[in-house]
Amino acid sequence: MHLPDGMLSTPVALLTDVGAVGLITYATAWVKKHLSEQKIVLMAVLGALIFALQMLNFPVAGGTSGHFLGAALAAIVVGFWPAVIVMAAVLGIQALVFSDGGILAYGANLLNMGIIAALVGWGIYRLVCWIAARRRGEESVPRSARIGGAALGAWAGTMAAALACSLEIIISGNAKPALILPAMLGVHMIIGIGEAVITGGIVGYLALVRPDLLSRGDKGSGTLSSDDKVPDPLSRSRSLRPVVIVLAALAIGAAGFSWAASKYPDGLEHVYFSQQIGNTAAVENAPSLLGKGTVFAGYEVRGLTGSVPTVIAGLIGVALVAALLALVLLPFRRKAHVSAHGKLVAGFALILFVVLLPGFNLVAFLLLLLVLSFVARLLGAPLRKVWRSAALVLLFAGVIAVFSPLSLATNLTAHGIAQAYVLGWPRIAEIMSKAFLSAFIVSTVNRSSTPSQVIEGLADLRLPAVMLMLVSFIYRFSAVFREELRQMQQALASRAPTLRGWARVRLYGSLGGNLFVRAYERGEEVHRAMVSRGYTGRLPDGGSQRWSIRETTLVVGALAVGIILVASRLVI
Secondary structure (H helix, E strand, O other), rough: OOOOOOOOHHHHHHHHHHHHHHHHHHHHHHEEEEEEEEHHHHHHHHHHHHHHHHHHOEEEOOHHHHOOOOOOHHHHOOOOHHHHHHHHHHHHHHHHOOOOOOOOOHHHHHHHHHHHHHHHHHHHHHHHHHHHHHHHHHOOHHHHHHHHHHHHHHHHHHHHHHHHHHHHHHHHHOHHHHHHHHHHHHHHHHHHHHHHHHHHHHHHHHHHHHHHOOOOOOOOOOOOOOOOOOHHHHHHOOOOHHHHHHHHHHHHHHHHHHHHHOOOOOOHHHHHOOOOOOOOOHHHHHOOOOOOOOOOOOOOOHHHHHHHHHHHHHHHHHHHHHHHHHHHHHHOOOOOOOOOOHHHHHHHHHHHHHHHHOOOOHHHHHHHHHHHHHHHHHHHOOOHHHHHHHHHHHHHHHHHHHHHHHOOOOOOHHHHHHHHHHHHHHHHHHHHHHHHHHHHHHHHHOOOOOOHHHHHHHHHHOOOHHHHHHHHHHHHHHHHHHHHHHHHHHHHHOOOOOOOOOHHHHHHHHHHHHHHHHHHHHHHHHHHHHHHHOOOOOOOOOOOOOOOOHHHHHHHHHHHHHHHHHHHHHHO
């Protein structure tokens, strides 16, 4: 039921995209506030399982196949707002990495499969549980009612998602209501049975081993989910690790059997294309934001044939979904202690791959940024400051990037310059992306280590003394620069608190040059004083840093990522 670009009109797609961004933002804040780390890990594993199960298309009547949605299952197990985040991650990885669903249609796909299906499935499940508990006159809900409610909710959620998808296509003017509504609802009525069986089976297992995970709201709280910071008696002393292990094993197993998925088109493709009910020309003429697609388009590895590439693609997707959810939601309180020289070697190797790799690919950029963000969090670097530092580099790289297409101009007329920019926009994207990623890597190393650790790491790598002195001067200059900036901001706040608008911009512009000169002069004075006292570029209180398995793992990981980047670019 993944909508591709072109199946919706631009206003409908943009409206749903804006709504999706708002809901994801709110849901992310809600999850971080209310859920414990154990439940967030459960969300990550559940997202990986849903991704793997969605790959297992099963045949239905008339040469059509169906696939699992999973929104109802996620909402029943972890709650409505967490389910929105789980489905957002699954659909995002599917669209960006596997070209399954359009980028512009992402908001509509999330609305249909991640919000409407989750809300309907969760609502019906809670209603069935409430009726069953009331008829028995008890607070507990029988396992049969949970399984039946989950199955009915999953089936209804599938039908609601199909209805919403059909209405969006109708509003976009790409299909007639009398044709698409009966066809879509008819085929998804059968697909919903498979959704019900899978959802009911997993909920039945959880009701048997951990019924407390499904008991939120049994006392009639009327809320979408409970505050997990106040755990119920059943879960206070019990770990979620056994459940997480079982669900993770199911996800890996499902990805391992992805080669056996039905090759028939899914319900939407069958109705829209095979039965020619929709406007296929609109889809064929839709612009693709991913160009030629990705190396994993169609859940395969481009250039390879057989079942193994499908399994590889499935396992990569499972890992990406789990990593994305963990990166965004987990606080990462435990910092991985890696020596500075290990970070420097890994960072230099990765920067070398990034800079030397020709061209620009959106998917490779986003995936590498995801990996780097995960590593930054793991090393203890403050992610917001790392992003901010990397973004500042774009101000300088942007000047070079904006003028770079002019080298392609055959003449300096308006037409020639315009034609050069039409041909040269990939060069702008390439320069900006490489500058941002390189600055991101440098900032991660810098903000996860102290200045003395970085200088000691460079010394351990046998960097010449003059370069060590230069690095130490840069660190000192940056410290002085921040102090001078703080003093100027305090002076401005006390002397011109009402200064606004263009006058404030002009004042900041004039202060910028003074700030740089003052900071440079102070930093140079301090450095001369340090040299006069015998400073040679090596801190006297430092010691040689050990090279352990952590450093080896980090460097090998950086080399592996670089090799994957080169291999994927060669295949594409």
